[in-house]
Amino acid sequence: MQVNSDRPMFYETVTTCEECDFVHRVPRLQQGERLRCEHCGHVLITLHKHAFARILGTGLSALLMLILALSFSFLGFSVNGLERTVSLFNTLSVLLSQGYLMLGAIITLALFVFPVVYLSSVLLLVASFRYPDRLRNIRRFCLRWLVVVQPWLMVDVFLVGILVALVKLSSLADISFKLSFWAFCGYVLLLLKTVVLVDKRWFWNRVAGPSSDHPIVSGTAKQQGLIGCRFCGATLAGNAHHCDRCGHSVYSRRPRSVVFTVALLIAALIMYIPANVFPIMETTFLGGTEPSTILGGVFVLWSMGSYPVALIILFASVVIPLAKVVSLSWLCWQSCYPSRRLTSQKITLYRWTELVGRWSMIDVFVVAILTSIVQMGQFMSILPGPAVLSFTAVIVLTMLAAMAFDPRLLWDKDASRTQAQEGEACERDT
Numbered sequence: 521m522q523v524n525s526d527r528p529m530f531y532e533t534v535t536t537c538e539e540c541d542f543v544h545r546v547p548r549l550q551q552g553e554r555l556r557c558e559h560c561g562h563v564l565i566t567l568h569k570h571a572f573a574r575i576l577g578t579g580l581s582a583l584l585m586l587i588l589a590l591s592f593s594f595l596g597f598s599v600n601g602l603e604r605t606v607s608l609f610n611t612l613s614v615l616l617s618q619g620y621l622m623l624g625a626i627i628t629l630a631l632f633v634f635p636v637v638y639l640s641s642v643l644l645l646v647a648s649f650r651y652p653d654r655l656r657n658i659r660r661f662c663l664r665w666l667v668v669v670q671p672w673l674m675v676d677v678f679l680v681g682i683l684v685a686l687v688k689l690s691s692l693a694d695i696s697f698k699l700s701f702w703a704f705c706g707y708v709l710l711l712l713k714t715v716v717l718v719d720k721r722w723f724w725n726r727v728a729g730p731s732s733d734h735p736i737v738s739g740t741a742k743q744q745g746l747i748g749c750r751f752c753g754a755t756l757a758g759n760a761h762h763c764d765r766c767g768h769s770v771y772s773r774r775p776r777s778v779v780f781t782v783a784l785l786i787a788a789l790i791m792y793i794p795a796n797v798f799p800i801m802e803t804t805f806l807g808g809t810e811p812s813t814i815l816g817g818v819f820v821l822w823s824m825g826s827y828p829v830a831l832i833i834l835f836a837s838v839v840i841p842l843a844k845v846v847s848l849s850w851l852c853w854q855s856c857y858p859s860r861r862l863t864s865q866k867i868t869l870y871r872w873t874e875l876v877g878r879w880s881m882i883d884v885f886v887v888a889i890l891t892s893i894v895q896m897g898q899f900m901s902i903l904p905g906p907a908v909l910s911f912t913a914v915i916v917l918t919m920l921a922a923m924a925f926d927p928r929l930l931w932d933k934d935a936s937r938t939q940a941q942e943g944e945a946c947e948r949d950t
């Protein structure tokens with residue numbers, strides 16, 4: 521394909537799959553339809569029914585629920601006649617007053633700052649479409665923030681963390697759910713629904729304007745000297761350095777993807793040692809302090825008969841981080857020295873690795889919640905141990921490693937092997 525323009529060309533009727541780099545024509549979708557990549561099965565675009573109205577409704581309702589969740593009491597805790605009521609603000613103020621600034625910052629970012637930035641961007645984006653000829657830069661700005669913030673939304677993980685913390689406390693105290701707790705549940709559900717309704721490629725197509733007709737090309741963008749933008753799905757000329765639509769840097773394959781991924785995995789493995797050796801939580805009961813590690817907490821839950829919760833913590837805190845390191849290491853190896861295993865199976869493993877990684881934050885949230893609720897001096901109190909930060913570092917580093925890995929590398933080897941097999945078959949035929 522001949523490209524003579526200095527400005528990167530953008531073929532608006534085609535989109536490039538971010539997972540396998542195959543170029544697809546985008547048909548005119550009906551409401552409720554979705555376009556899947558024919559090659560790897562990745563969902564490219566979903567056109568939700570009445571998307572604007574529903575996003576506006578769920579987004580505004582989520583913000584309203586957040587305001588309610590911050591306005592009232594969250595949980596009640598009573599033991600031996602001593603009662604304590606906490607709000608969501610207490611959760612933060614206790615952590616900050618005890619000097620756990622990093623843990624407080626993590627909770628603030630994951631529960632409030634990132635979701636509010638996300639919801640504000642979504643609402644501003646939808647509202648800006650009322651003025652189609654103006655506010656184009658604002659739309660681009662909002663869309664860029666959506667993509668950046670979305671992987672770090674963890675309100676659902678925090679909600680499960682609350683339930684796990686309450687199971688841990690159930691044998692020691694009476695727990696009561698207050699008004700804010702139910703408002704927080706509504707906030708979580710509405711935020712998740714908003715995330716499901718927002719399709720970044722569909723929005724980019726709306727922001728980029730009406731489609732123009734270009735001949736469809738087959739195969740990967742790289743095979744045709746083109747570059748697919750992983751952020752908005754645009755297909756750009758091979759000499760492009762930045763995406764014309766979203767402004768992100770573009771490259772045919774992420775530079776030094778395997779090296780960065782391996783480096784982040786090694787850092788995660790190093791942090792995994794203190795995360796498991798040092799206590800993650802210190803419990804004071806009647807003057808005596810007892811530290812507990814992640815595995816120690818699992819054993820305590822198991823001995824209490826809370827088998828499902830013990831298994832959740834075991835999987836989320838011990839198995840998933842290790843499994844993520846092993847599977848990403850194997851995928852890095854496969855991108856350099858591919859086995860005969862199907863690439864679609866490797867991609868499925870990569871998707872699962874990306875999907876489950878943030879659920880390891882459960883134990884960090886459990887510690888933060890217990891710290892904020894159980895503060896009764898020498899009678900009974902819970903404080904975070906030194907392992908909290910190293911464990912958080914493990915999770916963040918493995919999440920960054922998954923983002924640094926470029927899954928298109930797996931398909932490259934697949935395509936080159938297929939071409940070699942076809943070449944051999946042709947030679948035999950002649």
Ligand SMILES: [Zn+2]
Pocket residue numbers: 537538539540541542557558559560561562
């Ligand atoms: Zn694909």
Ligand SMILES: [Zn+2]
Pocket residue numbers: 749750751752753754763764765766767768
């Ligand atoms: Zn782009």
